[in-house]
Amino acid sequence: MEEKKKIPEIRFKEFNGENATAWEQRKLGEFVDVTTGKLDANAMVEDGKFDFYTSGIKKYRIDIPAFEGPAITIAGNGATVGYMHLADGKFNAYQRTYVLTGFRADRSFLYSEIGNRLPRKISEEARTGNIPYIVMDMLTELDINIPLNIDEQKRVGVFFADLDNLIALHQRKYEKTVNIKKAMLEKMFPKKGEKFPEVRFDGFTDAWEQRKLGDHSNILAGGTPSTQKPEYWEPKEIPWMSSGEVNKKRLTGTNDMISKVGLDNSSARWVKENSILIALAGQGKTRGIVAVNEVQLTTNQSIAAIEPDETLYYEFVFQNLGNRYDELRMSSSGDGTRGGLNKKILSDLKIKTPSYEEQTKIGIFFKQLDNLITLHQRELDKLKNIKKAMLEKMFI
Known part of the structure; x- marks a missing residue:
């Protein structure tokens, strides 16, 4: 029974069959030598000759190498802890970057097996609260399952x-x-x-004209039917959009639905298809994000719907406002980090067309x-x- 647990569900046929050998559980340190870099992150040189691996995703450059591939580098701390690179040729590494060399098993196999197991180990052994980091024995003692047949x-x-x-x-x-x-x-x-x-x-060739958005569009906000009234939400008859859904960018449907009774007894209202939807408020970076609805729908009060008139092409307005995200957030009532957008701000917004x-x-x-x-x-x-x-x- 234990042998079956050491055979993968899918296996190349030449290694399968009645006489197939089981994989074995071993420690990673049996198959690689593990060390770390010695340098500070500021050792990087803009036009250096060799790769320099830090605890980030990006590779930098340096003039003096300390290692030679084939190798695997693993970020030992930071937001990208556990991120791996395959390193070849001469390179150097940051002091919190682990360098695996001296392979006694196939490097590509180990790269995949480590990538499959290490993230779980990091989560289990988060050593500093919200920001986990790797120590040497986490790698050398990492349990891996491996076929001893090098061909496999x-x-x-x-x-x-x-x-x-x-x-x-x-x-x-x-x-x-x-x-x-x-x-x-x-x-x-x-x-x-x-x-x-x-x-x-x-x-x-003509010059573009500057207009106020409110002079060439109908801008409306929605509402939320009372959640204390089940009949406002059942039967599910009308698409109803919340502010978080602007992240979909193009709406062909909504996560929630309301009833006709809910529509009639709230500030929610129908929005024409091909309108521009903008989050007036929302969690994190949601405020100021724009979307476009490809179907008729209703929205909550945290979304403004911009229905362009015949002088504005909806997709043009969508792309224009989508490219002005930072400006829209800074235009918000408040200090740009708190507060929110409103219909007046949007109505007064200038748009070149x-x-x-x-x-x-x-x-x-x-x-x-x-x-x-x-x-x-x-x-x-x-x-x-x-x-x-x-x-x-x-x-x-």
């Missing part, structure tokens, strides 16, 4: 290395598209004090970029979920 280690290691490379590829595609959008938002909307953007579609035709082209362009960003994010999430599932099934 390599097969598993290559499988997850390929998966990690695919995840990294889609991460780069996602980040590249996000950065393209950010750059184009800066170039396709006029800078402060200017009437012309740097980049325009062919055929458009070109012709409706140019607005439409700009809006569609950025919507297509958003769709591409969403596509890359979904692919990335899908691959991460596949990896998570395979880690559970291919390791013990």
